[in-house]
Amino acid sequence: MRLLADLFLLAGALLCLLAAVGLLRMPDVYNRIQAATKASTLGSVFILVGVGLLEPGWWAKLVAIIGFILFTSPVGSSTLARAFHRAGVAVWQKGQS
Amino acid sequence: MTSNPAFRAAPARAYVIGFGTCLLAWILLTGTLAASELAAGALVALVATAAAGSRLTLLGGLRLSPAAPLHLVRYLGYFLVQLTLSNFDMARRILSPSLPLDPGMVEVHTGLRSELGRMLLANSITLTPGTLTVDVDDDRLLIHWIDRAGGTDMEAATRAIAAGFEQRIRGFLS
Structure with a gap:
């Protein structure tokens, strides 16, 4: 159980790191939002699952938190993306520097 | 009003x-x-x-039928698989030195009529491989696609973005 919990925590941390690397490498705002949303959402979920395995008494609260994250994180990303789109930020094209 | x-x-x-x-x-x-x-x-x-x-x-x-919870579970299962796939896809793109991207905006029509159904679809699309919902206008979703499947059948590929979720959401939402 301890090992499984550690694996989940590690995977979650790696996904969050990946989100950060993605933020640095991606060429424009839309791709950055994509990289940050996907990796950090699953990363947070993995970390919470890991915590749940370490502290089985907390599972009900953790399920509620996972639910909130899964529901609100994409809404936040879409709202940001829409704001940039409405402000006229163009999509980066392949071959552009 | x-x-x-x-x-x-x-x-x-x-x-x-x-x-x-x-x-x-x-x-x-x-x-x-x-x-x-x-x-x-x-x-x-x-x-x-x-x-x-x-x-x-x-x-x-929301539909309150005996089968609705079953459809909800089926949707959640599909959603979790797609979320995992989307992370592998994103990890591959972020970590490959050549940064394989070919982004563009595409528009998808949805047959879902309820506000909640459209919101759930928009949310799901944001968390699936390579797509991000940018705007929802009535039954049209504007989607940022990180890799436009380079030159293959664009129309079919675009429809496929929403189809998988739409079909599963329809079980418990109108």
């Missing part, structure tokens, strides 16, 4: 679902089924539902 769904009176079923959701959140957060906690939770859920009032119209699209 009357044409705006936010100002229409919410159906009774929306209040029942709103109350149930609030109570469920209360039970999960307190982590106990003691009678006193349940009573306090019911009271808070009642006040919260009453305060939300006509905004609960949003929940009116």
Whole structure:
């Protein structure tokens, strides 16, 4: 159980790191939002699952938190993306520097 | 004013679902089924539902059939698989030195009619491989696609973005 919990925590941390690397490498705002949303959402979920395995008494609260994250994180990303789109930020094209 | 769904009176079923959701959140957060906690939770859920009032119209699209929970579970399972795939896909793109991207905006039509259904679809698309919902305008979703499947059948590929989720969401939302 301890090992499984550690694996989940590690995977979650790696996904969050990946989100950060993605933020640095991606060429424009839309791709950055994509990289940050996907990796950090699953990363947070993995970390919470890991915590749940370490502290089985907390599972009900953790399920509620996972639910909130899964529901609100994409809404936040879409709202940001829409704001940039409405402000006229163009999509980066392949071959552009 | 009357044409705006936010100002229409919410159906009774929306209040029942709103109350149930609030109570469920209360039970999960307190982590106990003691009678006193349940009573306090019911009271808070009642006040919260009453305060939300006509905004609960949003929940009116939910279908309350015996098969609905089954469809919900089927949707969640599909969603979790897609979320995992999307992370592998994103990891591959972020970590490959050549940064394989060919982004563009595409438009997808949805057959879902309820606000909640469209919101759930938009959310799901944001968390699936390579796509991000940028705007929702009536039945059209504007989607940022990180890799436009280079020159293959664009129309079919675009439809496929939404089709998998739409078909599963339709089981419990109109």
